[in-house]
Amino acid sequence: MTDNDLFALDAPDCARALIGWTLRVEGVGGIIVETEAYDRTDPASHSFRGPTPRNGAMFGPVGRAYVYRIYGVHWCLNVVCGTEGSGQAVLIRAIDPSHGLDQMRARRGDVADRALCSGPGKLCQALGVTGAHDGLSLREAPFALIPPDEKPSQILTGPRIGITKGVETSWRFGLAGSPHLSRPLKAT
DNA sequence: GAATTGATGCGCT
């Protein structure tokens, strides 16, 4: 699958397909092991109420990054997908750190390896993703998105985390057996 | 101009 195919998928399909891809920012990153899907029919999604200055990137061309600040402190990285203007995005929740471990530790401080990228906020800090990356294409520097070498392992599904609305929508996807998932997932 | 809200992380029990 090419990145073009990937970005054209609707959010839930794209979120599932993203598992196993390698994401790097300036050479720092790893394999994506946990994602969540959002679209504008979803009460929990930022795009639900329509375009605003903040979520504008979500309604722009696909294949771009949508980065926003949560709780005024943390950053979250999304991938815009579907079709342009459809307001769909996939939240990158966790990766398996395999590239630039030293760089991550330098940014994250001296934490356990499993804590380096096991959450959206930590992940962005470890990779150095900030609001400055909002709206940038994932196909161009400093980003790099690399397809899986082989068929990814079993992908699990479950309810999303940390939201108050639409909790029953099982649009969370994770790589089976990864130690970096924020919560265990049940096999489908 | 003021109130409210978070797609979280960390520390403590």
Next chain:
DNA sequence: GCGCATCAATTCA
């Protein structure tokens, strides 16, 4: 495992 802190952008009046 649970509860709390945290800060700015968004939203509403």
